[in-house]
Amino acid sequence: MKASGLLRMAIAQTHAKCRGDYSGGVTRFPVPDDKVSWSVNWPEYKPVDYTAPAVERGSARTDTDFRKIKPDVAPRFNEIDGKVDRRSYCGTYTIETNGVPRNPVGRTGMVGRGLLRRWGPNHAADPIVTRWKRDSSGTVMKMADKPILEFVAIKRRDCGEWAIPGGMVEPGDTVSGTLKKEFGEEAMNSLEASPEQKKRIEEQINQLFSQGQEVYAGYVDDPRNTDNAWIETTAVNFHDETGEAFGKVKLCAGDDAGAVAWKELHFSLQLYANHINFIKKVIELRNAAF
Numbered sequence: 335m336k337a338s339g340l341l342r343m344a345i346a347q348t349h350a351k352c353r354g355d356y357s358g359g360v361t362r363f364p365v366p367d368d369k370v371s372w373s374v375n376w377p378e379y380k381p382v383d384y385t386a387p388a389v390e391r392g393s394a395r396t397d398t399d400f401r402k403i404k405p406d407v408a409p410r411f412n413e414i415d416g417k418v419d420r421r422s423y424c425g426t427y428t429i430e431t432n433g434v435p436r437n438p439v440g441r442t443g444m445v446g447r448g449l450l451r452r453w454g455p456n457h458a459a460d461p462i463v464t465r466w467k468r469d470s471s472g473t474v475m476k477m478a479d480k481p482i483l484e485f486v487a488i489k490r491r492d493c494g495e496w497a498i499p500g501g502m503v504e505p506g507d508t509v510s511g512t513l514k515k516e517f518g519e520e521a522m523n524s525l526e527a528s529p530e531q532k533k534r535i536e537e538q539i540n541q542l543f544s545q546g547q548e549v550y551a552g553y554v555d556d557p558r559n560t561d562n563a564w565i566e567t568t569a570v571n572f573h574d575e576t577g578e579a580f581g582k583v584k585l586c587a588g589d590d591a592g593a594v595a596w597k598e599l600h601f602s603l604q605l606y607a608n609h610i611n612f613i614k615k616v617i618e619l620r621n622a623a624f
């Protein structure tokens with residue numbers, strides 16, 4: 335297989351869940367690995383056109399469907415558009431003749447926005463909070479002579495899969511602010527805390543999240559992606575070397591998390607989207623067992 339063919343196959347593997355089942359009972363047009371790339375001419379491609387009713391209804395947090403109604407001002411793609419960052423980590427993305435952005439990785443079998451609020455990149459933030467796994471005496475446990483890592487995982491209510499407690503960056507918010515907000519809401523249930531509890535949670539998070547290391551910034555193989563709307567994220571590792579910092583944190587699932595737990599990192603872990611790829615980067619960073 336030529337190099338370009340190998341590259342296309344490799345790209346297809348980072349773009350697999352976004353060609354699978356779509357929640358809400360919508361079925362994508364099937365896209366095989368060798369037809370993902372836009373550079374492959376495919377006249378038979380007939381993607382399904384779907385935008386969730388809640389997204390279609392629109393709100394301050396969603397774009398309008400300018401394929402149907404001409405907006406006063408079209409979105410300024412590939413740049414910061416008011417409070418919305420429409421730039422992509424993948425570089426300048428193509429705008430189709432009908433004005434909609436084109437997924438920079440390839441075909442998904444669906445056009446429209448699906449469940450995503452923005453045309454083009456929908457930016458998210460993923461806090462990967464880690465500590466070493468310890469036995470009852472407090473000794474770090476090892477496998478094949480490497481220390482074992484644990485991370486705070488949430489069980490998503492929408493699909494029941496374990497995931498990093500990430501969330502979308504709202505207009506005007508920063509990535510770092512979103513990392514703290516999402517961890518507080520999903521892993522510490524700050525939304526249901528009393529004012530004094532919320533203050534305590536915020537103090538704990540500000541201290542815990544003071545030192546982070548970015549491990550990934552780019553496209554997410556999210557099952558909600560379409561040919562015109564996709565998720566990109568910034569994943570940051572916050573590691574508690576001594577176990578003292580996060581040890582005092584009471585984990586409590588909240589918001590769109592059905593459960594929260596410290597999960598041991600190992601090769602057979604099944605996670606949402608391509609979160610396992612971000613976790614593997616933390617494993618490498620911390621030279622941990624896997």
Ligand code: RP5
Nearest residue numbers: 458500501502554556565567
């Ligand atoms: C994933 O979806 C991101 O990596 C992030 O974890 C999450 C953001 O979407 P919501 O959890 O807000 O639905 O693609």
